[in-house]
Amino acid sequence: MNFRLTAALGAAFLIPGTAFAFDLTLYGVIDTGLRYSHTTTEGTTTDSLQMMSGQNAGSRFGFKGGESLGSGWRVGFKLENQFESDTGNEKGGRLFHRQSTVDVSSPYGTVTFGRIGTFSSAAGTYDLFFGTGDAFDGGGDGLITGPYSFDTRRNNTVTYESPSAAGFTGYLQYSFAQGNEAPHESGNERYLGAAASYRRGALNAVITAERVRYAAVTGFGKRDDKQVYGLAGSYDFGTFRLLGGLQYVTGADNLAGLWLGKLADGSTDYGRLSSTAVGLGAVIPLGKNKVEVMTGYATGRYGKEFAQAGETYDLTGFSAAIRYHYAFSKRTEIYTGIGYQQYKKDFDTAPGQKTRITQVAAGITHRF
Numbered sequence: 001m002n003f004r005l006t007a008a009l010g011a012a013f014l015i016p017g018t019a020f021a022f023d024l025t026l027y028g029v030i031d032t033g034l035r036y037s038h039t040t041t042e043g044t045t046t047d048s049l050q051m052m053s054g055q056n057a058g059s060r061f062g063f064k065g066g067e068s069l070g071s072g073w074r075v076g077f078k079l080e081n082q083f084e085s086d087t088g089n090e091k092g093g094r095l096f097h098r099q100s101t102v103d104v105s106s107p108y109g110t111v112t113f114g115r116i117g118t119f120s121s122a123a124g125t126y127d128l129f130f131g132t133g134d135a136f137d138g139g140g141d142g143l144i145t146g147p148y149s150f151d152t153r154r155n156n157t158v159t160y161e162s163p164s165a166a167g168f169t170g171y172l173q174y175s176f177a178q179g180n181e182a183p184h185e186s187g188n189e190r191y192l193g194a195a196a197s198y199r200r201g202a203l204n205a206v207i208t209a210e211r212v213r214y215a216a217v218t219g220f221g222k223r224d225d226k227q228v229y230g231l232a233g234s235y236d237f238g239t240f241r242l243l244g245g246l247q248y249v250t251g252a253d254n255l256a257g258l259w260l261g262k263l264a265d266g267s268t269d270y271g272r273l274s275s276t277a278v279g280l281g282a283v284i285p286l287g288k289n290k291v292e293v294m295t296g297y298a299t300g301r302y303g304k305e306f307a308q309a310g311e312t313y314d315l316t317g318f319s320a321a322i323r324y325h326y327a328f329s330k331r332t333e334i335y336t337g338i339g340y341q342q343y344k345k346d347f348d349t350a351p352g353q354k355t356r357i358t359q360v361a362a363g364i365t366h367r368f
Helices: 129-133
Strands: 003-008 021-041 044-053 060-070 073-082 099-106 109-117 153-161 168-175 190-200 203-213 226-236 241-252 271-286 289-304 313-327 332-347 353-367
Touching: 129 203, 129 226, 129 241
Parallel strands: none
Antiparallel strands: 003 021, 021 044, 021 060, 021 353, 060 073, 073 099, 099 109, 109 153, 153 168, 168 190, 190 203, 203 226, 226 241, 241 271, 271 289, 289 313, 313 332, 332 353
């Protein structure tokens, strides 16, 4: 059920001659399915069959709304939870993991405050790079993705979106810290992003530039910054929509859904990746149904910032996937898809290692 409440306040608060219109929307998604994975690494094979949440769209519920203040001014908010529909567990260990923001819109643009996805996070209001140039918009939870490096949702963030002019819109984004702000500047992980989009008719394009200044690490000192530069676009030919992207990163910890820079126990080993990735995809409408196709390639160099951390290697990766959506209604659909990914690590002082992953998935998505 999509619930919208619109009311006139003012009189209710005994303020004569005033009326402030506000609206409130309760919405959500429940996505549950099955996934079979077949993984081969240098002769070792692993097979698994799992029930999964969020393969097509993250399971969530949220509230959004706002109040019109007149003369083009408006205050709004968005509070969005994420949960695992197969277990009922809360995602990310927080009530509003996906987004928690308040915003002020005016004739001069929109300023948003709070926890929100960055320009290359494939999440949230400002999902610019993946939302423009990736047919899967970053993929689903744990599914095979395109060749790109992801950023994340960030706390304590301020985002500015300019008014549109001649099809162009500008964006600035800054995060003060991922947690509580430390007393010393070097103890805070800070993010800065800038982007510009262009929309005209069937064409949609975006360019992004982002930098993460990591906090100093006890015993190691300051890490090198992460930098991400992206160019993405799409064009709607009517019978299908073509999408593509190009991305260059330095100092990253992930590529194509592979979380690098982690030890076996999940702790950080302070590695860094420099990589170039290119992807191409299409969304093909079939009446009320659709097919999504994605392929991509990436190549890069992974190294450790600190000599005692271990190996370095060259990394190449390739991925391809196709997914079909059958819509029973505007709110309910079933989906199925297959994906393939391979990546190779050419170590400096050890034999190379190639991993191949094949996945088949199916599920149901209901929106309310």
